[in-house]
Amino acid sequence: MTRLLRLLVPLIAFALPLALGTYHSSRNFGAWNNIGVRYNPAWLFVYGAAFVVAAFVFGVPALVHRADQVLLASLLAATTPLAAASIVYVLYDPLVPRLVVVGTPALLFVAFVVLSFLHGLFHGRSAGSDRVAFIIGPHEWAGLENDLRFQPERSFSVATVQEPDAVQSTEEFAELVAGSAPTLLVLSAAAQVSPSIVSHAARMHERGLRVRSLTGFYEEWLGKLPIGELERSSLWFDIRDIHELHYTRIKRVMDLVIAAALTPLLLVSVPVVLVANLVGNQGPLFFRQSRVGQYDSVFSIWKYRTMSVQDAADGAGEWTASDDPRITRVGRLLRVSHVDELPQVINVLLGQLSIVGPRPEQVHYVEELTKKIPFYGLRHVVKPGITGWAQVKYPYGASEHDALEKLQYELFYLKRQSPGLDVRVCARTVRSMLLREGR
Numbered sequence: 001m002t003r004l005l006r007l008l009v010p011l012i013a014f015a016l017p018l019a020l021g022t023y024h025s026s027r028n029f030g031a032w033n034n035i036g037v038r039y040n041p042a043w044l045f046v047y048g049a050a051f052v053v054a055a056f057v058f059g060v061p062a063l064v065h066r067a068d069q070v071l072l073a074s075l076l077a078a079t080t081p082l083a084a085a086s087i088v089y090v091l092y093d094p095l096v097p098r099l100v101v102v103g104t105p106a107l108l109f110v111a112f113v114v115l116s117f118l119h120g121l122f123h124g125r126s127a128g129s130d131r132v133a134f135i136i137g138p139h140e141w142a143g144l145e146n147d148l149r150f151q152p153e154r155s156f157s158v159a160t161v162q163e164p165d166a167v168q169s170t171e172e173f174a175e176l177v178a179g180s181a182p183t184l185l186v187l188s189a190a191a192q193v194s195p196s197i198v199s200h201a202a203r204m205h206e207r208g209l210r211v212r213s214l215t216g217f218y219e220e221w222l223g224k225l226p227i228g229e230l231e232r233s234s235l236w237f238d239i240r241d242i243h244e245l246h247y248t249r250i251k252r253v254m255d256l257v258i259a260a261a262l263t264p265l266l267l268v269s270v271p272v273v274l275v276a277n278l279v280g281n282q283g284p285l286f287f288r289q290s291r292v293g294q295y296d297s298v299f300s301i302w303k304y305r306t307m308s309v310q311d312a313a314d315g316a317g318e319w320t321a322s323d324d325p326r327i328t329r330v331g332r333l334l335r336v337s338h339v340d341e342l343p344q345v346i347n348v349l350l351g352q353l354s355i356v357g358p359r360p361e362q363v364h365y366v367e368e369l370t371k372k373i374p375f376y377g378l379r380h381v382v383k384p385g386i387t388g389w390a391q392v393k394y395p396y397g398a399s400e401h402d403a404l405e406k407l408q409y410e411l412f413y414l415k416r417q418s419p420g421l422d423v424r425v426c427a428r429t430v431r432s433m434l435l436r437e438g439r
Contacts, residue, residue, distance in 0.1 A: 001122040005115050006062055009055050012111050014048040020100045020107075043095040050081035051108055057427045058434070061116035069435060070120075074112035076434055078105040130156035133182035135164055135191040136214060143228065144214075150393060153223045156184070164191040173200040177209065184210045186217045189229050218408075223393055225411040227374055227404065235375060240417040241382040250419055251354060258355050258426075259348040266342045273304050273330075273339065281330035283309035286343060291360035294383045298363060299352040302343035306331025338433055344386050356422045357385025358410045361403075369403050376403075379410050382417075389413040389421070392428040 021044050058064075058073040082105040088095065134141065141161055159180035167173050176182075185204060191197045192213060205211045212220070215229040240247040274285055287305035290298050307326045327335065334340040347353035353360070358379040361369070370376045390409035394402070413421065 002062070002119055005119045005122070008115060009060060009112070010052045013051040013055065013108060014045065016104050016107055016111075017044040017048045017096065017100050020103050021097060024097045024099045044100065047081065047085065047096055047100065047104065050084065051077065051104070054078075054080045055112065057430050059428075059431050060112045061119040063431070064116050065120055070113055070116040072435055073431070074109050074116060077112055078109035081105065130154070130184055131159040131180070131182045132156050132184045132186055132217075133159045133176060133180050134161045134186045134188075134214075135167055135197060136161065136186065136188035137163055137190055140188050140214060140228070143226070147218075147222055147224070150222075152221050154221045156221060164188065164194055164197060167200070168194065168196045170200060173197075173204070177204060182209065184212065184217075186212050186214055188214045219412060219415070223389070223412055224408040225415065226408055230375065230411075235378065235411070237415045239381060239414050247417070247419070251356075251422065252351075254419070254422065255348050255355050259345045262342065262345045263349075266345050269304075269339055269342055273334065276330045276333075277305075279330065281305065281308070281328040290363050291384070292363055292366045292380060293352055293360055294380060296366075296377075296380050299347065299350075299360075301353070301360060302346045304334050304340040304343060306334050306340050341386060348386070352383075354383040354385045356388060356425045357383050358388050358413070359391060359406075360384035365403075369400065372400065373404050373407060375411065376407060378414065379407060382414060387425060387429040389425055392425055392432055 018041065021041070054077040055061075058077040060073050060077045064070045064073040082101065085096070085101050089101065134144070136144070159182040160176065162176060167176050185201055187197065187201060201209075201211050213229070215226060218224050218226045218229070238244070241251070270285070277283065277285060284305055287303045287307075288300045289303075291301045293299045306328065307324075308328055331340070344353055348355060366376075366380075388410065389412060390406035393409045394406050413425075
């Protein structure tokens with residue numbers, strides 16, 4: 001049912017403009033586009049496609065759950081294409097009837113709200129369809145419980161949690177399966193080295209019970225690779241930024257297209273931020289800092305300055321918290337609106353940054369974290385990004401612990417790199433900025 005509801009979004013978005021256009025013509029409201037030019041169904045299709053894209057970006061209906069999220073996401077998904085169409089209406093000849101331009105978002109807002117609430121209702125009923133039995137130690141379970149605070153990529157319910165020593169015999173394993181009725185069995189690294197557990201799990205797998213390692217469960221259900229479960233050999237996967245030239249070229253084209261689209265915003269923002277700085281953030285307009293890029297190269301990242309000149313100099317090399325007292329009033333506004341990140345378009349055009357990738361860190365942090373965190377250097381084999389999978393999955397981080405947590409999401413991104421995942425990250429970034437979710 002939830003898949004059907006997700007499918008209804010593009011179907012309704014495409015059908016409504018055509019239906020309203022047909023109604024407009026049949027009621028003899030005047031010329032199709034109000035100025036006498038004949039009707040062109042292609043533009044109605046384009047208008048409908050804009051609502052499909054907007055619904056995807058704002059997560060309608062699958063990724064909004066609370067009532068306030070549903071209403072805000074539905075409103076933004078319905079009105080963003082309307083705003084774009086209104087600009088076209090002012091600057092160019094009208095391409096679709098006014099009834100379609102105004103009526104489609106009004107009706108789609110109602111449809112988006114209804115579909116989102118229905119999706120939440122049926123999703124809640126089916127959330128327990130994956131019943132998971134975990135054979136893991138107390139330490140692994142504590143870490144997993146902590147990670148479940150963040151929204152999983154796939155829903156599940158916990159059937160039971162057992163330590164490896166508790167299910168060594170055939171009788172214990174049969175009791176586990178019969179008592180909890182799991183549909184998925186998850187084994188920690190310790191459980192996988194037990195011949196008895198592996199043998200019993202294999203028999204259950206042959207009878208239809210799905211089996212995953214704890215690493216596999218993290219990857220499929222939580223979208224990260226847990227450091228504690230990884231061995232060096234488990235990181236021998238292809239990284240498309242390195243091993244597939246075709247993907248590298250596609251990603252560079254995507255970077256240039258998005259950077260070109262953002263450049264006008266950067267140019268417009270310069271005089272606005274300059275005037276704002278005169279009022280509440282006096283000093284240089286830009287802030288530049290050395291960051292570590294691909295293959296450990298060092299480059300200067302561009303940002304709008306958000307701290308006072310003295311604090312920015314004295315605090316060089318310190319973690320910046322989300323509520324850092326060194327941030328000025330204007331700087332706080334720049335950070336909340338993410339305008340302070342706009343100058344990084346320069347780094348993208350220069351080829352130092354990508355739109356999507358691990359966030360680049362300061363040089364001395366990289367030196368420290370590489371010594372303390374296993375596999376940390378692996379994140380530097382790809383080009384860093386303005387946004388990334390870790391940024392949309394994990395809240396603002398300002399400590400070594402947060403760096404470790406984000407690395408696990410970054411390793412997932414390295415393993416799953418694709419244009420589709422890049423688009424998902426961009427869409428979630430836009431949604432997070434507008435709905436004030438996550439980082």
